[in-house]
Every structure is written in C-alpha cells, then in structure tokens.
Amino acid sequence: MEPHENTGHPRRWAILGVLVISLLVVVLDNTILNVALRTLADPVRGLGASQGELEWAINSYTLVFAGLLFTFGVLGDRLGRRRFLILGLALFGLASLLSAYAQDPAQLIAARALMGVGGAAIMPVTLSIISNVFDPRERGRAIGVWAGAVGLAVAIGPVLGGALLEHYWWGSVFLINVPVVAVGVLLVALLVPESRDPSPGRVDVLGVLLSVIGLVALTYGIIDGGEHGFGRPLVWVSIVGGLAVLGWFVAHELRSDHPSLDVRLFRVPRFAAPVALVGLVFFAAMGVMFFGAFYLQLVRGYSPLESGLLFLPFAAAQLIFAPRSAAMVRRYGGRAVAAVGLLLTVVALAAFVLIDADTPIWIFSALGFLQGAGMANIMPPATESIMSALPREKAGVGSAVSNTIRQVAGALGVAVLGSVLSAVYRDQVAPAVSALPEPVRDAARESVSGAYAVADRLGPAAPRLIEAANDSFVSAMHWAAGISALVATLGVVIVFRWMPGRPVVAADATPATEPELAGTA
Template sequence: MVEKVKKKIQTKFHEPESVYKRRWWILAVLCLSLLIVMVGNTALNVALPILSEELKATNSQLQWLVDSYSIVFAGFLFMAGALGDRFGRKGILQLGLVLFAGATLFAGFGANSANELIAARAVMGLAGAMIMPATLSILTNVFPNNERAKAIALWAGISGAGTAIGPLLTGFVLEHYSWHSAFLVSLPLIIAALISGAILIPKSSDPDHTKIDIPGSILSVVGLVAIVYAIIEAPHNGWLSFDTLSIFGLGAATMGLFIWWELKTKHPMLDVRLFKIKAFGVSALVLILVFFALMGMFFNMSQLTQLVWGYSPLEAALKMLPMSAAIVVSSIISPKLVQKFGKRKVVGSGMLIVALGVLLLSTLGIDVNYGMFVLAMCTAAFGMGIAMSPTTDLMMSAVPRSRAGMGSATNDTTRELGGSLGVAILGSLLAAQYSEKIIPAVSQLPQQAQVVAESSLAGALRVAQMLPPQIGGALSVAAKTAWLDGYSHSLIVGAIVIAASATIAFKWLPNQSEESVDEIVHG
C-alpha cells in the first residue's frame, strides 16, 4: 500500500519518499499559514474603539478597516488559485506571506491615518487570497486519498480556532501596548511560516501547464468585488437605493459574462461545469448558507459581549475561547463519525446542531448569562466543526488534483461571500429593528442626540453618558433592550437559514464524490 502511495506521489514531486515522510510537518506549516490569514481577518475587531479615538476615524472608516480586507480577499481568490496552479503553489504561498509581512510592518510602524490603515488592510486581503487557497491545494496534493479527510479536518479545525485566537491576541497586546501592536501580532507567525515553508513544502503545479485565463481573472475580480461591495454598503445606502442596485447589477452582469466566458474558453480558470457534480455544487451551496448565518452570529456576539454586557476586548475574547476548543475537538472526531455514518448524515446533523446553538444564542438578554452563552456558543461551534471538514473534502474530491487551486479558491470564496451576505443582511435586520424600537426612548432628546442614538447602540450609549445619571441610565437600558430585540430576530433568521442548509444536505449531498470528474467536465 505504501509503495502505491509513493508511486502516486512520485508523479507530482521530485522527492516522493521524503515528501511522504514529512507530510504531517508540511501540514503543520500549512496550518500555521492558514492561522495567519484567520488572525488577520478577525483580530482587528477588538481594536476598533481605540482606533476610533486615536485616529479620529469616522464610522465609515471603521467599517472599511474591516471590509477592505474581506472584499479584496474574496475578489482575488480565483485569480490567486489559478496563478498557483499555473506557476506553482509554493511560490504563491511564499509570495503571499512576504506581502502580508510588508503590509503588517507598514500598518504597525508607517501608517498614521485611518485611510493609510485601510490601504494596508486591502494589501493584507490580497496576501490572504494568495495564502489560503494555496494551503488547501498543497494539502490535497501532498496527502493520499485515505489520509486527506483527516488532514482537511485538522486544517478546518485551525481555521475555526483562528477566529478566536485573533481577537484574543489583539485583546492581550492592547492591554499593554499602543494600537500599533494590533497589526503586529501575526508578524512572528509569518516569519516562522516563511522559514519552515521554504524548507519543508514541496513544489507542485498543474502538470498540463495550461494558459492563464486573464479575461476570466479580471471578470471574476470585478464581479465579486462589485457584489460584495454592494452587499456591505447596502445597510448604509439602502437596499433599494440607486447606488446599491447599480453596483450589484454591475457585479451580477459581470459574473454572468464570467460564466459565459468560462464555458467558452479552452483554458477556464473556473470550470463552471463542475457545479453539475453534486459533491461540488451542493457543497458550495451548503457552505454559502452556513457562513451566511455563522458570520452574522459572530458579528452579533462581539457587540453583545462588549456593548450590552460591558466586557473589555480581552475579556470578551477570553469568554469566547471555549468556542475555539469546541471547533478543534469536533473537527478531529469528524472523520470517525463520517466513517460510521457517512458524510450526508454527518453534515446534515452538524448543521442541525449549529441551528440549535444559534437559536439558544437568540434567547440571551440584558443580564449576563455566561452559562447559557457558553452552552449555546459551544453547541454551534461543535456542529460547525463536525460538518465543515467533510463538506470541504467532498468539494475538493470533485476537482482534479491538477486544478486543486481552483477548487480551493471556490471553497474559500463561498465562505467569504456567505459571510459577507450574513453580516450585511442580518446586520441590516438588526439595525432596522433597533431603529424602530429606540424611537420612543429618544423622542424627547435634542435632534442631534436623537440622530446619534438612533444610528447604533454604541451611539446611544455615548449619548447616555452625557446625560444626567437617571435619564442616561434609562436610555442605556432602553437602547440595549431595543438592540437585543433586533439581535434575537436576526439570529432566529440565521437559525432558519442553517436549518435549510441541513435539509439540503440530507436531501442532495452525496456520501462520496460519486460522479466521474473527467466524464462530466470533459465528456
């Protein structure tokens, strides 16, 4: 058996035996690289209040400090995956790490304004788009079929853990150092990943040496960036405003042109015919729906712990740490559950567990109930860890190994798009409920104070601090109550969406990649 595996690997690497022997060390480097991306994507949230004060950043600038990363990240994933397939995944990964380090250094030492930080975050997003798909495509090429599910489970566990580690690291350094430190927490990790990756990671690429699909790359970037931009800005501009509809229309039209081009060209960056395969198409849909609800949930949890319950950034990060442990543990046991019950049942059941956790989170109120918070949070995280790795494995199994970068980019893009939709739509639902419920409590305030209080919970709490204690206290309670009403409604919607994804998984998700990729794509 081992000899067969070595022969299979030999078609891809110059030193097959040494690659096979060090495959778990390679996975460790890939997971470290992935952790850098996840920390970069989540670490900034806890630093926003300090940045607002120190840099006099507006609400729009604070929003873009977060969104510039995710928009560029989502927009360049396909191009980065294609470049990795063509020119080598190791090289793209290393270049992404160098670019991330440069942007980190500029943000930590050179940036002195919010706009400069926004630019640095955009570069970090580009670097992340180069790093993340490369990690999964290298993993797919290094591990044989019988070990790939376990390796992907560990990869998925690190991805989930990074969502908690980022805020924790940032919260810790902000307790002791200036705001610049928030952008430097990942620098030691980048250095370690660069050195170990240069030594351990083998070279791999598409052996067919197909041409780069430049038109497809440009169309995918323009289309995805426009769609994500429209979704993120819609709560501010209005869902039916001219700006939102025109930009979204531009993105949709561009993506339609992208699909037409990919069907026509001989060397597509994304062979859209892969979506005919259940393992690929249904997995992509499930991932979009799941991350729609989960990212909306994470967005709400941050505000609940800090604005409603009054935790500091570090305290909030520590309180959410059990979620990370739940994701890691469930990701590890997921392959064993798949062996016993099959992927369809494991993914569907995992989604139902996530829906239950999100529903429990929707019941939390103004009084701190950390026991219920931990139970609900860990329930959702446990279900997520169980379901994500087999879904990812199904999706990647449907893609030829030579196009692993394309498959990985699609996997990552579904998560980013689903997450962007979740934050935008569920956040908009929360904001609409809050604005409606807070009106009676602020009707007697001066006009300017009303506008500030109605704009957000944070604004209402700032106004409350400037009022006499009795009046300010009443406004604070009313604002938190109004916010919690919207919070509950948005999470109930999220739970319904996840339950829908469970139904889709139970009904249509195959237990294995049952169809022949070559027959469907090339037949």
C-alpha cells in the same frame, strides 16, 4: 480495493503544521482588528479614525481578499503553489509592518488592502497543497485539522487582540504578524514541496478579469449596503452589476475551450451541494458573531479581552471535533455527519432567540460550544467533498471556489443580518428617544453604541436610555438569530437531497473518466 501504499508526501504532517501557521496568521488578523477599533478611533491613543475610516480599514481587506481569491487559486495551480504561498506570506508580513506604523487612517486603509492581496494568495493554496501532499484516504483528516485551525483563529483573535491592547500600543495587533510570517516563510521554503498543474493550457484572461470585476463589485455592494442601508442606488448598481458580470463569466466559461473554472462542475452534486452548504453556514455564522460581539461588550459590559475569552468555547469545540470528523465520515458517511452538524448549528442559532440582557453568561458560551461542535462536523466533510471532485492538479480551483463562497457569504451575512439588526433596533428604540434633541436623538437611534455615547451626556436620564437601548438591541438580536437559524435550516435540505452519503477517496485516480471535469483548467 484500496491500494496498500500511501501516496502522500513523507513529510505531510509537518507540512500541514506549516500550512496551519500560514492560515492562522491570515484568519486571526481579520478578527483581531475588531477589538482595536475603539482604540484606533481615539485621537490620543490611536489614529483618530472616523467611523467611515474604521469601516474601510476592515473592508479594504475584505474587498481585495474576496475579489482575488478565485484568481489566485487558479494562478497558484499554474505557477506553483509553494511560490504563491511564500509570495503571499511576504506581502502579508510587509503589509502588517506598514499597518503597524501607519501615520493616518488613509495609510492604514491602503496597508490593509495590501494585506488582502497577501491573504488571497495564501488562503487557497494552503488547501490545495493539502490535497496534493496527502493520500486521498488521509485527506479528510487533514482537512479537519485545517478547518479546526480556521475556527480557532476566529475565536482567539479577540482574546489576543484584547491582551495586546491592554499592554501595548494599537500597532502591536499588526506587528505580531511579522515574526510569525518570517518563521512561516522559512518553514515553507524548507518543508513544502512545489506543485502545480502539469498541463495548465492557456490562461483564460477574460475569465480571470470577469471573476475579479464581478466579485469586487458584488462584495462592495454587499458591504456598503450593510453599513449605510440598501436604499441607495449605488448599492444596487454595484450588486446587480456584479451579478451581471459573474453571469457573463459563467456564459464565457461554458463557451471557452480553456476555462479557468469548468462551471459544469456545479452539475455534480458532490461539488455543488457542499459549495452551497459552505455559503449558507458562513452567512448564518458570521452574522451571529457580528451581533454577539456587540451584545457582550455593550449590553453585558465585558471588555474586549473578556469578550474574546467568552468565545473560546467555540474554538475549543472546533479543536476537539474538527480533526475527528474524518473518522466519523468514514464510519457514517458525509451526509449523516454534515446533517448532524447542521442540526446542532441550527439549534444553537435558534437558541440565541432566548438570550436576553440578564441570561447567565455561561449559557452564551455553551451555545458557542454547541455551534462550534456543529460547524466542526460540517466544514470538513463539505470541504473534502469539494476537493475530491477534482484531481490533485486542479486542487487550487476547488479551494478557491470554496474560500470565495465562504468569504462572500460571510460578508453578505454581516451585511444582511446587520441591516436587520439596525432596522429592528431603530424601530424598537424610537419611542424611548423621541423626546431627545434632534442630533442626539439621531445618534441614539442609529445604533446601540450611539445610544451609549449619548447616555454619557444625559445625567440622571442615562439609565432609562441605556435600558431602552439594551432591550431594543436584544429584540433586534432575536430577529437576526431567527433568520440565521432559518438560513442554516436550508442547508439541512441541501444535505439530505444532494450531499453524497459516502466519502469519495478515489477521485484522483480516475479524473479522466468523469465528463464533468473535462476542460477544467
């Protein structure tokens, strides 16, 4: 029988609002930068950044963010979650200010890396604070709102970025973070209670170092391989080395009497199954968003602002369905809700195989809505299952694992599906560019954006090249979409085989009775 008394914090819903603001600024900034890349490359309007410098402006953030997520989740549990949230917001605001007024690409790359440090401190503690201030019976609904905020930020980032770039200089896409962060710090200080693990034990220094080294090496290899190809030794040294270090981390955690992560948790289906599900879904989803942006801006010729608006149905679906997913889980169980969400996502991803250069654009947005509705019913039950597998005082561990898997899987999805996209495009466009001079031919074969740049100098021959490039890109997009759908289909197998059928609401009351949790720190 459930206790009548609600054990949540009296200001829990106001606290959730503050956490959503903190989360929005982190996720939004990651997507807002994508629409500013062309402007940053302009030597007059921007910084004159090269392609490699633009890549590192994005990747310096991703690399630091993914590498530190787990560590900061663990340290937040030990040292105080509100303290980490305020520190992370302050660092993020300072780095945003430095990014806005960077004088050259190197300064921007360094400032973006500092933003990654701030983001890694913010992201895991938002979810662990939710677990701490909400009664287990309300936690699923709160996590639904949290997940909806992530989806909203992913979709409105390009819209906001496009609007700012149409009226202000490139630095405005970073400067807008500063007042939001200032308000966030004030509200966190006033509303959010401090919480930490009351018996943290000793710090697992070696485990923390191994997790950082392994995650950074693995993420670097994935990013570098996606951009420059997986045929270079450095890429595989980084990937294999990162996996080896993470293997060492697992072996060390199994032997340690004070592990930062009790890896035996991965034997618990309600922890391991949703972690795998989160990884598969974000691998597929981030890959689709990657090629979707190129499709809209190049093949269809929409501006950054227009492209962002066409992604809004995805955000709308997240806002509509994610907060309601908790009620659906209570009624039908997490397995059924996640399965339906996955099937909707698979259908949406597979349908992108039918999109071509002349498809009515409303179909693209409708598929985005369908994908958003599907993901809105996957992430909340998966996240709730992960968080319910741990007692409240260990919430940062669950949050950090979930967010780390999501970030690394998203980077892997962009890298792998981007590589598939590039390989198919190069193969398909080769006959159409074979007669061009060598330097121009190489640029046109490298990417669809390269073909558009070459076409500007071809005169009457330009339309033929553009048509060939568009057809080749659409064909490559079909391959990437098909692989995304197959990856998401693996999630259906995981859900039916291992996902718990009923919501678990009493994990906080009986953590000591679960041998799988023994020793978690």
